[in-house]
Amino acid sequence: MSGSSKAPPWFPFYPSDWASGTDNFHGPERLLYLEMLLIQYIHGVAPDSLSLLCIKARLDPAQFTEAQFDAVAAKFSTVKSGLKNERMGKERVNAIEKHKRRVEAGRKGGIKANETAETGSNAPSNAPSNAPRKGVSNSQLTTHSTQSTTHKPNKGASDLVGLWNDLASTHGLSRVRRLTDARLTKCAVSIRKGILDQWQDIESEVGKSGHLRGDNSRGWAITFDWIIQPTNLQKVVEGNYRDRKGSTATPPPWRVKEVSA
Numbered sequence: 001m002s003g004s005s006k007a008p009p010w011f012p013f014y015p016s017d018w019a020s021g022t023d024n025f026h027g028p029e030r031l032l033y034l035e036m037l038l039i040q041y042i043h044g045v046a047p048d049s050l051s052l053l054c055i056k057a058r059l060d061p062a063q064f065t066e067a068q069f070d071a072v073a074a075k076f077s078t079v080k081s082g083l084k085n086e087r088m089g090k091e092r093v094n095a096i097e098k099h100k101r102r103v104e105a106g107r108k109g110g111i112k113a114n115e116t117a118e119t120g121s122n123a124p125s126n127a128p129s130n131a132p133r134k135g136v137s138n139s140q141l142t143t144h145s146t147q148s149t150t151h152k153p154n155k156g157a158s159d160l161v162g163l164w165n166d167l168a169s170t171h172g173l174s175r176v177r178r179l180t181d182a183r184l185t186k187c188a189v190s191i192r193k194g195i196l197d198q199w200q201d202i203e204s205e206v207g208k209s210g211h212l213r214g215d216n217s218r219g220w221a222i223t224f225d226w227i228i229q230p231t232n233l234q235k236v237v238e239g240n241y242r243d244r245k246g247s248t249a250t251p252p253p254w255r256v257k258e259v260s261a
Contacts (some may be wrong), residue, residue, distance in 0.1 A: 007041055008099045009203045010170055011091050025071070028064050033072045035059065037088050044092070045082035048073070103196045105159050156196075157187040163199050164224045171206060171213050176224045183225070190228040201237045202227065209241040 035057040036046040047053040050069040076083035214221035
């Protein structure tokens, strides 16, 4: 699969639709169905045989029957390279397009902000979107200069914050509530160095790193201010924080309490 059609590491899940759509399934069929949907979302197609599905999903084939697989496969259509579920196909396309639009909008906003700064204009670099970001209102994203004047952030920075807050919501990380002047300056530098073009790699690496998500002895977790530092960004996209085979991360104290409660 080409990089241009790589799906983001998230997609919408509808519990009520899932419950009604799998009402006639037992535990094994539901597990097979879920694994096939996940594989299709990641790779574009699902396996067309029980043996191949068990290999890709690391399942024990002795725990399932061909009849169970056939019942699940009935929810898919046969294509040249495997099986496809129509609804998952649409959700996958929508997720990819939404991610592309957000990254492109942020990239363009960042370019306009940099052009304005280079010409020395005092005018706002770009008009922000009228629609509030997910989970962040326009008032929460206002900035305050040292002269106590208030202005709204450029669109490149607000799109970057929107991407971060989506990632933070997925992994329980700290969300951004306000764009300070210092953050705006760092965002402009980070956007100029390509953070928006690499955002999908960032999402993937955070998903592969327990350390970045807070599973370490200090309880430290990645933050917005940390990732917009170019040197930190480079280390993340190069996989320096990825979990290694055989490694055992020590969860922070607050996660230990949560598990044991």
